[in-house]
Amino acid sequence: MTRLTIDHLTVNYRDTQALRNINLTLESGQLVGIFGPNGAGKSTFIKAALGLIPTVTGRVLWGDSSSDASGNRPLTHQLDRVAYVPQRSQIDWSFPATVWDVVMMGRTQKTGWFQRYSAVSRRIAAAALERVGMAAYGDRRIGSLSGGQQQRVFLARALAQEADLFCFDEPFVGVDQTTEAVLFRIFGELAADSKLVLVVNHDLGESIANFDQLVLLNRDLIAAGPRSHVLTPENMRRAYGTSVQFFSQAA
Numbered sequence: 001m002t003r004l005t006i007d008h009l010t011v012n013y014r015d016t017q018a019l020r021n022i023n024l025t026l027e028s029g030q031l032v033g034i035f036g037p038n039g040a041g042k043s044t045f046i047k048a049a050l051g052l053i054p055t056v057t058g059r060v061l062w063g064d065s066s067s068d069a070s071g072n073r074p075l076t077h078q079l080d081r082v083a084y085v086p087q088r089s090q091i092d093w094s095f096p097a098t099v100w101d102v103v104m105m106g107r108t109q110k111t112g113w114f115q116r117y118s119a120v121s122r123r124i125a126a127a128a129l130e131r132v133g134m135a136a137y138g139d140r141r142i143g144s145l146s147g148g149q150q151q152r153v154f155l156a157r158a159l160a161q162e163a164d165l166f167c168f169d170e171p172f173v174g175v176d177q178t179t180e181a182v183l184f185r186i187f188g189e190l191a192a193d194s195k196l197v198l199v200v201n202h203d204l205g206e207s208i209a210n211f212d213q214l215v216l217l218n219r220d221l222i223a224a225g226p227r228s229h230v231l232t233p234e235n236m237r238r239a240y241g242t243s244v245q246f247f248s249q250a251a
């Protein structure tokens with residue numbers, strides 16, 4: 001098993017403290033939902049963990065969970081093991097790429113830039129597209145697809161990377177119910193296959209039951225663990241400034 005260790009992570013944007021001293025350990029083989037109100041630092045958490053933005057303090061380690069954390073290596077030195085799908089709003093949908101091009105990008109790290117993709121890579125990409133139900137769309141321009149279809153293609157690209165750690169930022173925004181079901185099914189399969197799957201999410205409704213673990217942020221880490229541990233009225237009040245009954249029912 002593998003473990004992600006977040007150790008004293010603090011992130012500032014010029015005049016905003018986005019994350020304050022986050023300490024957290026997440027084991028592989030789980031689907032983890034990262035929740036919190038708007039501006040809580042959820043996207044920042046993912047970006048900082050992946051080294052996409054600078055941190056003030058802290059380190060993020062990834063490695064064998066049977067050794068102590070000091071034996072684990074920085075995640076940023078192992079990005080070939082990570083698949084990251086940013087928020088849809090951060091992707092340039094006018095980029096003239098086909099669905100097939102996007103999924104093959106998932107193989108670039110394994111193949112190397114400017115190298116020809118191998119037959120194995122093409123087979124893996126085709127299987128990934130098939131798995132998300134988009135095999136018939138390979139020639140379509142990515143910008144011409146619906147939001148749900150685009151999200152499935154980006155999931156296929158992530159699958160083609162054959163990563164161990166998957167990070168999805170708001171994958172359910174603007175997607176249809178069929179796509180939501182496909183995403184949750186595949187996320188669950190990845191977790192069952194010993195991957196660690198981190199999903200930034202907004203929706204505190206019924207779908208929350210799909211997650212094995214929750215991380216509740218509001219600049220500080222409010223709580224992390226199983227739903228029953230995290231979705232308490234006190235934690236909700238600390239995160240959202242209100243205590244909402246149905247949260248505890250969802251637990």
Ligand SMILES: Nc1ncnc2c1ncn2[C@@H]1O[C@H](COP(=O)(O)OP(=O)(O)OP(=O)(O)O)[C@@H](O)[C@H]1O
Binds near residue numbers: 013037
């Ligand atoms: N590039 C940036 N420059 C300055 N401030 C930023 C930047 N990105 C985010 N912030 C601020 O940092 C805080 C955390 O933002 P972040 O996007 O991580 O929150 P979030 O929980 O993902 O929010 P949302 O649910 O609205 O997407 C917010 O106050 C936000 O305004």
